[in-house]
Amino acid sequence: MNPVAFYKCLADxxxxxxxxxxxxxxxxxxxxxxxxxxxxxxxISRHLAQLRQCELLSDRRQGQWVFYSLNPSLxxxxxxxxxxxxxxxxxxxxxxxxxxxRMQSRPVRDRQCC
Amino acid sequence: MNPVAFYKCLADxxxxxxxxxxxxxxxxxxxxxxxxxxxxxxxISRHLAQLRQCELLSDRRQGQWVFYSLNPSLxxxxxxxxxxxxxxxxxxxxxxxxxxxRMQSRPVRDRQCC
DNA sequence: ACCATATATTCGATATTCCATATATACGGA
DNA sequence: TCCGTATATATGGAATATCGAATATATGGT
Numbered sequence: 001m002n003p004v005a006f007y008k009c010l011a012d013x014x015x016x017x018x019x020x021x022x023x024x025x026x027x028x029x030x031x032x033x034x035x036x037x038x039x040x041x042x043x044i045s046r047h048l049a050q051l052r053q054c055e056l057l058s059d060r061r062q063g064q065w066v067f068y069s070l071n072p073s074l075x076x077x078x079x080x081x082x083x084x085x086x087x088x089x090x091x092x093x094x095x096x097x098x099x100x101x102r103m104q105s106r107p108v109r110d111r112q113c114c
Numbered sequence: 115m116n117p118v119a120f121y122k123c124l125a126d127x128x129x130x131x132x133x134x135x136x137x138x139x140x141x142x143x144x145x146x147x148x149x150x151x152x153x154x155x156x157x158i159s160r161h162l163a164q165l166r167q168c169e170l171l172s173d174r175r176q177g178q179w180v181f182y183s184l185n186p187s188l189x190x191x192x193x194x195x196x197x198x199x200x201x202x203x204x205x206x207x208x209x210x211x212x213x214x215x216r217m218q219s220r221p222v223r224d225r226q227c228c
Numbered sequence: 229a230c231c232a233t234a235t236a237t238t239c240g241a242t243a244t245t246c247c248a249t250a251t252a253t254a255c256g257g258a
Numbered sequence: 259t260c261c262g263t264a265t266a267t268a269t270g271g272a273a274t275a276t277c278g279a280a281t282a283t284a285t286g287g288t
Contacts, residue, residue: 002206003122003124003130003199003203003206004126004127005127006129006243007121007124007125007130008125010117010118010121010124010125011118011124011125012118012245012246014246016117016118016121019229022255024157024281027227029264029265030264030265030266031263031264031265033182040247040248041265041268042247042248042249042250042267042279043246043248043264044265045264045265045266045267046247046266046267048265049266049267061255063255063256063264064255064262064263064264064265065176065255065264065265066264066265066266069243070167075202076202077198077199077203077215080198081198081199083264084191084194084195085117085191088190088191089117089202090192092116092117094288112229120273126275126276128276136231143234143278144234144235144236145234145235147235154277154278154279155234155235155236156235156236156237156275156277156278156280157277157278158235159234159235159236159237160236160276161276162235162236162272163236163237171252175235175284175285176283177234177285177286178232178233178235178286179234179285180234180235180236190256
């Protein structure tokens with residue numbers, strides 16, 4: 001994993017928020033991120049595709065939904081960077097309010113998405 | 115420190131290498147970075163200016179030379195990200211060879227630069 | 229005052245990134 | 259098979275980033 005390529009992935013608001021939300025929740029689908037970040041479907045999808053292509057994210061299709069999670073073979077330092085960014089910048093993620101609170105109250109397994 | 119702004123600073127080859135070299139050496143001047151990275155003077159200077167404006171670097175003039183070092187008031191998570199990137203990606207910095215080896219053999223205080 | 233060295237800045241050209249819109253594909257249910 | 263929902267991709271334009279070349283500024287020595 002080239003460090004510069006990695007940081008390019010984190011250098012966009014939508015991408016970084018998506019990554020940190022996914023890191024926190026374990027797994028999220030496109031429509032959940034759309035709602036959480038209040039962004040259009042193509043925009044979310046495009047950024048997720050980029051993160052998958054750079055091998056930061058893995059995807060798993062379940063019915064009509066595609067769930068994204070952190071790539072398990074992500075280098076250690078990269079996971080640690082994400083983890084530290086998440087825990088030491090709680091405000092960055094908590095800026096979006098109701099959607100995220102609702103999201104947390106539902107276990108992933110039971111969600112019917114959008 | 116906005117995480118996205120921070121990662122934008124790391125999302126360029128010249129900037130990231132400069133930051134990591136400065137983190138490792140403690141303090142470096144423009145001409146040392148020019149030699150280490152084999153890049154033009156305006157290019158190095160421009161990127162350092164950007165890192166200073168984003169408050170990742172501090173500068174100190176000593177005679178005709180300007181020495182750059184990590185901003186001491188850098189948030190903890192940001193320093194840790196830099197430190198982890200440095201220690202867990204030794205190859206990224208060691209790609210440039212002779213110039214860096216020579217640099218390490220001279221203590222900062224005694225250097226006459228270029 | 230003049231010159232040499234180190235560093236900063238400006239300017240125009242090029243490259244890259246980001247987005248909205250439109251369209252395509254995949255899946256499940258009726 | 260047809261429809262609705264979820265997701266992906268293609269296209270073109272706007273905004274931004276990066277660069278090389280030229281120029282400006284600062285410092286120290288003669």
